[in-house]
Amino acid sequence: MAEGYLKGRIRREDIITTAVSVYAEAGYHGSSLREIARRSGITHAGLLYYFPTKEALLAAVLERRDSEDTEREHLAVPPGLDALRHLIALAAHNVQHPGIVDVYARLAAEAVAAEHPAHDYFERHYKMARDYAVASFQVLAERGELRPGVDPAYAGLNLVALMDGLQVQWLSGGGAVDLVGALRSYLESLLAVPLG
């Protein structure tokens, strides 16, 4: 009896996974429910049984990403030098999973438009990332671990922007871009202490 529910939950997760890879290929607007359904082994009407609209599926994709980030306890590291090290580790992890990076880079760009269904999600996401980065540089500044003259507010904003921009070039360039090295290089140019 609970089996019915379990199968449904698994099916839902399958569909979300498939959606992520289709979004990665065609973007959100360029993806059709029929294509996602086909790769999931059901009809598009069947897909709409699980997710009543195209937007509901997108929301589920974004929700899953948030819960994965939370699982990884991304934000459990307090702002500071360790947070920056953790960010490099996260970048190194992402480099092993280009498909995922691709989805979110494309979605973020599509969602620049205020009417895009993921617009608010990314606005919140950027603000959180920025606040966290700025707080980290502020902690460094207080401890004298920041090079003199470096503004924590700009350094934080630039860190988030840099990660985004590097991802696009790394995705586009087919391996010619050393994402992690570039990120380390940026951070080292701001720090008065070794990054380790």
Add this chain to the structure above:
Amino acid sequence: MAEGYLKGRIRREDIITTAVSVYAEAGYHGSSLREIARRSGITHAGLLYYFPTKEALLAAVLERRDSEDTEREHLAVPPGLDALRHLIALAAHNVQHPGIVDVYARLAAEAVAAEHPAHDYFERHYKMARDYAVASFQVLAERGELRPGVDPAYAGLNLVALMDGLQVQWLSGGGAVDLVGALRSYLESLLAVPLG
């Protein structure tokens, strides 16, 4: 007699201008020839008289941008400190024209996919920008104007990535992001001499 040709040329330019603003709202894939035609005051079949395919119109949009950049003699400034100053001026110019920034930021993200008709265009564009930035930092390094320990190759890659990422956040954030200030801050953290 030449009037017919002139009118055609004007019409073509009108259509390209309209296409730019529709791309800015909906991206390339999300834009329809019918919508671009409607705003240009013709039917979509009429538009196809001037641009035989959807891709041909995209190509015309990108071509125009290149010729505008060339007109501005973007690349006439030799690599070096002046080139970086010129880049800041270009960013300040772009901040006055969010619509144009929007189109190219969205197109660049869409074109990450290798099958996208603008993929090759952006790949070339990125490579040129990167080479130019790296060359500038190399010139600075030779003149001792770069802070010791700064790698010109990473600094150049990061400069291009940073500009891209800042544009996305600036577009998305609705004015909360100081793009030009952030760019200056990045450059100043790398230089051993004042940027002026």
Add this chain to the structure above:
DNA sequence: CCTACCGATCGGTAGG
């Protein structure tokens, strides 16, 4: 979950 369908919209063509 499926079959069967809807109205809307798409890029492109014919033929003038």
Add this chain to the structure above:
DNA sequence: CCTACCGATCGGTAGG
């Protein structure tokens, strides 16, 4: 440049 059309595809619904 337009009218008129094509085949394909879209998201979503009805009804089981």
